[in-house]
Amino acid sequence: MKHFSKPLTAMGLALALSAGALSPAMAETLKVAWSQDATGLDPHKQTAFSSIRFLELMYEPLVRLDADAAIAPALATDWAFNDEATELTLHLQADATFHDGTPVTSADVKATFERILDEETGASARANYTSITEIVTPDDKTVVFKLDGPNVPFLTALATLNAAIVPASAIEAGTLGTEVVGSGPFKFESWTPNSGAKLVANDGWAGGEVAIDGLDISVLPDETAILAALRSGQVDFALINDPFVATLIPQTPGLKLEKAPVLSYHVLQLNAERDAMTELKVRQAISCALDRQDILDTALLGEGAVTGPMTMAAYGNEVSDLFCYEQDLDKARALMSEAGFADGFSAEIMAATGEPPTAASEAQVIQSQLAEIGIDLKIQLLELNVYVDRWLAGDFDMAVALNGGKPDPFTMYNRYWMKEATFQKVAHYIDDDLDRLMTEGRVTTDPEARKEIFAELENKLVEASPWVWLYTGFSYAAAQEDVNGFVATPTGSLFALSDVTIDR
Numbered sequence: 142m143k144h145f146s147k148p149l150t151a152m153g154l155a156l157a158l159s160a161g162a163l164s165p166a167m168a169e170t171l172k173v174a175w176s177q178d179a180t181g182l183d184p185h186k187q188t189a190f191s192s193i194r195f196l197e198l199m200y201e202p203l204v205r206l207d208a209d210a211a212i213a214p215a216l217a218t219d220w221a222f223n224d225e226a227t228e229l230t231l232h233l234q235a236d237a238t239f240h241d242g243t244p245v246t247s248a249d250v251k252a253t254f255e256r257i258l259d260e261e262t263g264a265s266a267r268a269n270y271t272s273i274t275e276i277v278t279p280d281d282k283t284v285v286f287k288l289d290g291p292n293v294p295f296l297t298a299l300a301t302l303n304a305a306i307v308p309a310s311a312i313e314a315g316t317l318g319t320e321v322v323g324s325g326p327f328k329f330e331s332w333t334p335n336s337g338a339k340l341v342a343n344d345g346w347a348g349g350e351v352a353i354d355g356l357d358i359s360v361l362p363d364e365t366a367i368l369a370a371l372r373s374g375q376v377d378f379a380l381i382n383d384p385f386v387a388t389l390i391p392q393t394p395g396l397k398l399e400k401a402p403v404l405s406y407h408v409l410q411l412n413a414e415r416d417a418m419t420e421l422k423v424r425q426a427i428s429c430a431l432d433r434q435d436i437l438d439t440a441l442l443g444e445g446a447v448t449g450p451m452t453m454a455a456y457g458n459e460v461s462d463l464f465c466y467e468q469d470l471d472k473a474r475a476l477m478s479e480a481g482f483a484d485g486f487s488a489e490i491m492a493a494t495g496e497p498p499t500a501a502s503e504a505q506v507i508q509s510q511l512a513e514i515g516i517d518l519k520i521q522l523l524e525l526n527v528y529v530d531r532w533l534a535g536d537f538d539m540a541v542a543l544n545g546g547k548p549d550p551f552t553m554y555n556r557y558w559m560k561e562a563t564f565q566k567v568a569h570y571i572d573d574d575l576d577r578l579m580t581e582g583r584v585t586t587d588p589e590a591r592k593e594i595f596a597e598l599e600n601k602l603v604e605a606s607p608w609v610w611l612y613t614g615f616s617y618a619a620a621q622e623d624v625n626g627f628v629a630t631p632t633g634s635l636f637a638l639s640d641v642t643i644d645r
Contacts, residue, residue, distance in 0.1 A: 404546025485515020
């Protein structure tokens, strides 16, 4: 990039333009667009994908997942369990600093996890770390987590924005959520909710050199407007959620599409503590009445795969072996009758506008399919922030949701399907078997035994039908042809923007 130390004369400006000297400088800030804005700035409390994708550009966890969903270094350079998997030792990058220039130390790591574990914080991933019995800091760059038993999934649980390391000073000052002082590749400059944000490259990032000067982010709720901005060159890079818009990207000269199957899953969440849905046979009837492939084809243009609870390839069962994964209306009607609801019942189903963009379509198809067994659904379309608040409070009959996935099933589901889970009031269901299997999955170290445990857990979840899992989709990112280096991942992360170059 060329910098000019003094103002150019008119002739100098003309010569610079003719030589192309200014064009690289003008292109160094990546113009980014997405349709859903963040709902908050506290990394430990966010659940919306839009918030996580924004904040992970500025905050860093100890480890992260790479493009193959394998554990990779972040603030920690290396790590090791003891032989019993009851202690995890990590070493921090020697030159890692926060955006204010202060070093990242083991004291910050300890303060971060003490904050996450404090119930008053309301940390969304707290359940992943309740096995911690002690955090030892033998020196500034070493941290040891002592656990209450064998816990192989604990390492994977660290690879999340919800476990981002924050300065102990910010915790003490109470500024998290109003200020952003991370250690990641970009620094916070400004944010106008539902409009846009500006981030600048962190020249002191210990993770390497950021090739661009920063990000100029626009929030454009209509993804067709994002496509138009890409086509006109007003946007360099865009996160795409709508599969229809995604299919148009490769058809547009000058644009390219990055696409990857994701671990996150679309699901119909039932409130098993409310009205008719307290009955097992009613919930099973709902599962049997749904044609998952039809929902996928209608809402996502078939861009995905029908799934059970275990969306990662290493665990779970064949979908065809799961309870009622082929639509069976006769069985569904019989179950409704046996439960005493032969004439059906009325309920509400809530969905968020815009995230995912398929939510309204999913709700409409589900409404139509459940009408076949006498269930009269009223659809409530809510703004994302309202939806998130209702979802966190568990205040719904049914909810169309897109929930995050993880490569390890314990890390993915312990916040729902354990008796002390953070989101038990969202899950609305627990029993001794689910809690036992989750606990066994945490402490078992043999890989084959863990596969059997989580395959059994999947079968029990599908048969109990507190939720009805639908399908997985893809992450999509569109870019101009001269924007290079971004790789789509199974987690839908935008962290790879730190590797992007603009080759103009």
